[in-house]
Amino acid sequence: MEGPSNAFPMNGGEGPHSYTRNSSAQRIFIDRARKLIQEAVAEHLDIEAFSSSGAFLVADLGCSVGPNTFYAVSNVLQAVEQKCQSLGLDSQILEFQVFFNDHAGNDFNTLFRLLPPVRRYHAAGLPGSFYGRLFPKSCLHFVCSSFTLHWLSGVPKEVQDKSSPAWNKGRIFYPNANKEVIEAYAAQFAKDMEVFLCARAQEVVLGGLMALTFGTRRDGAPHSQFITNRSLDLLESCLVDMVKKGTISEERMDEFNLPMYYASPQEVKEAVERNGRFSVKKMVEIVDIHPSANPPWRAGLEGLLKEQMQFEDEMLDEFFDSVTRKHEESSILEFAPEASVTFVLLKRNAAN
Template structure:
């Protein structure tokens, strides 16, 4: 509904907080490499598509920027600064000489369980913007109508709002018994994930369409699979989850955890094929696609096994503890480390048939009756 505000989703998936060795703050180099690789594309898009003159002339309010899925690491500050620099470059060329440089307000958003304390302890002390934290799911409304000028999101849209219920329904063909992801699973499992992702992305776009001003910019970095990938056999990013699932099953067979717990645990992420993702964007009536670029995944190369394992642990530790309880994480990732040693191909991100898609959308002008 048009005036609907954000709803609390049934699940809240947050990265590992704090600043410990397995925290998101210490394990976000791969995401940072994508943000840095997209910097020139982002700044070029804002320079050519963002109409600063019109915005400044129509209001004395600040320029409002939102980073959705900010997590706790430094990457969100890098992304936000890239946006701000692109906007400020326009100021001398687009503004009248008697017009002041507009003030900038940045909203940092993530789930309610996100470690905002660590995030704000790391705020750049000499920042050139005002900062606000906003907890809540971005799959619903978060902001007043037409209040945002630029929205940025990096890697967060891979996370589903909730898992498809069919995955744990023993009467369903999509029941994912003995597995925790859709790799090498029945086609019905992949289809269930795909449907949920499509519903979530459409909800995301619908919410942003209400919150962005006319001609406002939405820039996203999204992990995508190569169009030719076969999820049942090909090496790709989900192979880690397949190995982790086998570790959980090993622990269940030893009686360390219950097999029922494993059968009801699934990773709530999805990596769409490029063509399927673009079809969703193309079908949307509220946005025009201004730019799309595939960025290579060289930044996802881990320097060693320990670093690779720690990255995955930062992403999944909270989720695993929430489902299985405290006390299994250390042993689980010790076992996972040994599996990676026996299957070192997972360290070579260049073999993974996936990319990062950088896409820029512009909010179409709403024609008032």
């Protein structure tokens, strides 16, 4: 079972700060991945081997509340149906079972309410952390997961340890911190990827596919230049302002760190190769989309701030208003106009 302190789902419901209403940026990339998934299924999925096994099982890990997850899943199903048709197989006899996974605290009620009323699949919600086993052995044919694996299983211990050279005093994140802090975050990402891949290796059938979409820092680029990290740097500076004003204590700021890490495509590739249970069939970096001038952080970080900083609603309003103001005043986009997103297609190896 997952520890509640390491689980911070996106804002639920359909209100102004909900993930449902603040996830169109991710949707752009999910749409762009449609063609990549079609190619992946056409080239790498041995549907004839699976069509006799009853239902075709798909999981979207870290699905949040929708609607993005429905588009992601529909991309997979369409691609499988097209593959069947191209082989002269009757896709209508193929049954699809889709599992929507996220932390137990995710707003599954909204997810279920928003499910497309007409759909080609049986839907089920599956609560729990993907940094652990979620499914029985060898049952999944296709796994997708978008914009999820930058969420670590937790903050690296060293950055919260006053006696460690990696103690991250006065900061909440690594991009502008000392090298020990950056190394601790990078090591946590590598460890988490290993746990994720080992769990999925048990669950995905031999020859099964996994399509992962990551927000990534470009290979070789300093962490501090990645656009998302620049934006989080502004967010950090708003917390520093609150400490200066006495709204929050210095100790509370020192204890708070974001459990997120934006890897480079190379780090992702190395993690997969080290693990050895999947092979990289395709890796595409999408870099030509202009990011939002003011990312809707509130939909993603409100739960974390409420729980770990004990922010009340009024403080949240004050904090996120100041984040918006800082983004409006800053020129971060002038220096880093591109968002980098990496699509990785993995195939379960026969070997181990």
